[in-house]
Amino acid sequence: xxxxxxxxxxxxxxxxxxxxxxxxxxxxxxxxxxxxxxxxxxxxxxxxxxxxxxxxxxxxxxxxxxxxxxxxxxxxxxxxxxxxxxxxxxxxxxxxxxxxxxxxxxxxxxxxxxxxxxxxxxxxxxxxxxxxxxxxxxxxxxxxxxxxxxxxxxxxxxxxxxxxxxxxxxxxxxxxxxxxxxxxxxxxxxxxxxxxxxxxxxxxxxxxxxxxxxxxxxxxxxxxxxxxxxxxxxxxxxxxxxxxxxxxxxxxxxxxxxxxxxxxxxxxxxxxxxxxxxxxxxxxxxxxxxxxxxxxxxxxxxxxxxxxxxxxxxxxxxxxxxxxxxxxxxxxxxxxxxxxxxxxxxxxxxxxxx
Amino acid sequence: xxxxxxxxxxxxxxxxxxxxxxxxxxxxxxxxxxxxxxxxxxxxxxxxxxxxxxxxxxxxxxxxxxxxxxxxxxxxxxxxxxxxxxxxxxxxxxxxxxxxxxxxxxxxxxxxxxxxxxxxxxxxxxxxxxxxxxxxxxxxxxxxxxxxxxxxxxxxxxxxxxxxxxxxx
Numbered sequence: 001x002x003x004x005x006x007x008x009x010x011x012x013x014x015x016x017x018x019x020x021x022x023x024x025x026x027x028x029x030x031x032x033x034x035x036x037x038x039x040x041x042x043x044x045x046x047x048x049x050x051x052x053x054x055x056x057x058x059x060x061x062x063x064x065x066x067x068x069x070x071x072x073x074x075x076x077x078x079x080x081x082x083x084x085x086x087x088x089x090x091x092x093x094x095x096x097x098x099x100x101x102x103x104x105x106x107x108x109x110x111x112x113x114x115x116x117x118x119x120x121x122x123x124x125x126x127x128x129x130x131x132x133x134x135x136x137x138x139x140x141x142x143x144x145x146x147x148x149x150x151x152x153x154x155x156x157x158x159x160x161x162x163x164x165x166x167x168x169x170x171x172x173x174x175x176x177x178x179x180x181x182x183x184x185x186x187x188x189x190x191x192x193x194x195x196x197x198x199x200x201x202x203x204x205x206x207x208x209x210x211x212x213x214x215x216x217x218x219x220x221x222x223x224x225x226x227x228x229x230x231x232x233x234x235x236x237x238x239x240x241x242x243x244x245x246x247x248x249x250x251x252x253x254x255x256x257x258x259x260x261x262x263x264x265x266x267x268x269x270x271x272x273x274x275x276x277x278x279x280x281x282x283x284x285x286x287x288x289x290x291x292x293x294x295x296x297x298x299x300x301x302x303x304x305x306x307x308x309x310x311x312x313x314x315x316x317x318x319x320x321x322x323x324x325x326x327x328x329x330x331x332x333x334x335x336x337x338x339x340x341x342x343x344x345x346x347x348x349x350x351x352x353x354x
Numbered sequence: 355x356x357x358x359x360x361x362x363x364x365x366x367x368x369x370x371x372x373x374x375x376x377x378x379x380x381x382x383x384x385x386x387x388x389x390x391x392x393x394x395x396x397x398x399x400x401x402x403x404x405x406x407x408x409x410x411x412x413x414x415x416x417x418x419x420x421x422x423x424x425x426x427x428x429x430x431x432x433x434x435x436x437x438x439x440x441x442x443x444x445x446x447x448x449x450x451x452x453x454x455x456x457x458x459x460x461x462x463x464x465x466x467x468x469x470x471x472x473x474x475x476x477x478x479x480x481x482x483x484x485x486x487x488x489x490x491x492x493x494x495x496x497x498x499x500x501x502x503x504x505x506x507x508x509x510x511x512x513x514x515x516x517x518x519x520x521x522x523x
Contacts, residue, residue: 045360046368068367102360116367123371130379137387144394149401165388166395186392187384194383195376217361219368223376284361 044213048081070115125212176342193338200330216283225276228341236348
């Protein structure tokens with residue numbers, strides 16, 4: 001057993017070296033300085049095409065995705081993002097991608113963004129994740145339909161999903177919100193948990209069906225925070241609002257100047273805001289570290305192959321470690337988001353205390 | 355805003371598609387997956403609880419039945435012993451009674467036999483007495499007839515008889 005482990009380790013190093021060899025050749029050929037910040041942000045940003053790899057001589061292999069934009073003078077247009085590359089000035093139908101302004105689509109002659117609901121890389125990733133979730137959960141649901149209670153508990157994959165769902169449902173949602181109200185919120189929180197979890201995991205896969213940085217994009221976490229905000233405040237009971245506007249503090253702190261109510265009101269918004277930033281920053285940070293470690297390989301090889309090789313091995317090992325850590329973080333962040341959402345929702349249903 | 359990286363600026367298109375995707379997956383899971391999953395698990399939990407409860411009850415019942423059967427067996431044995439005892443007592447009683455009855459009957463029979471014998475004896479004695487009287491009368495007649503032939507003697511004898519009768523009177 002131990003020998004096998006050693007063999008695997010040697011194999012890893014060898015394969016790592018094998019992968020590095022062409023990189024070194026490429027680096028020697030190209031010899032242009034790498035903009036690390038641009039490379040990392042580029043990998044993490046949304047795009048109108050799904051860039052898969054760059055072949056030698058700057059030949060890009062990408063999946064071109066549909067752009068759906070609205071002209072400023074009305075009328076929606078749908079076209080493939082490949083059209084941008086076909087014309088000489090990189091425009092199509094008056095639209096162009098402005099690299100200086102976040103690489104978004106703009107219309108010629110207008111400064112503000114057009115309405116843009118393009119199927120971008122992140123959108124494709126989101127739909128892939130939805131498909132994966134359906135593939136996970138629909139067979140589970142079918143299993144429960146086919147079996148009766150007397151048949152016993154499911155085994156294998158369905159059993160695993162059941163354990164995961166029930167542990168989130170019982171240990172996180174039920175215990176945080178309370179026996180009385182949790183049923184109403186459980187589907188949303190479970191869906192959010194699994195969506196974030198699947199998206200986080202897919203974001204760790206470095207090639208096509210995954211790899212888009214979705215949960216590390218503020219739009220996504222903003223939406224999640226928004227939904228939790230609605231869940232907290234739309235169904236908060238009378239006691240909850242009373243604690244905000246007329247908390248049980250000495251009268252001086254709330255009567256002439258409503259100090260405590262202002263702080264409490266502020267808290268309504270900081271809670272979801274913290275949720276948004278926490279998930280966003282954690283996922284972004286993980287991606288950034290892994291990408292940075294990847295960049296180390298390219299930078300050091302630009303300096304010299306002799307410095308590059310040992311540092312690359314080091315960074316390769318670090319990357320494996322970071323990926324393992326990110327696997328953990330992928331779960332933890334989904335868990336933390338669900339738990340904090342549940343806790344905040346639970347706080348919106350305070351029991352009468354005398 | 356536009357100086358920030360794109361991942362830090364909310365994008366309408368992305369939010370739009372994300373909301374749509376999330377609502378769809380939420381709808382599907384809300385309608386078809388989580389209720390049936392959670393319900394099945396809860397039902398199974400209840401089913402297991404019930405099964406355990408009924409198993410425990412059955413066990414208790416079984417234990418009760420065992421105790422009861424032992425009790426019944428014990429009672430039966432006691433009853434059996436009692437019945438045997440009473441039967442023995444009855445038997446003894448009957449024997450005793452029969453014996454005493456037989457004694458009484460025997461005694462009665464014996465006394466009756468004695469009475470009869472007495473009566474028979476009386477009759478026999480009376481008979482014998484009659485015959486003896488007759489015999490003695492005949493003997494006396496014969497004796498008298500022979501002695502009468504002598505007159506003097508006869509006279510004397512009559513005289514004496516008369517005397518005796520007078521004296522006896």
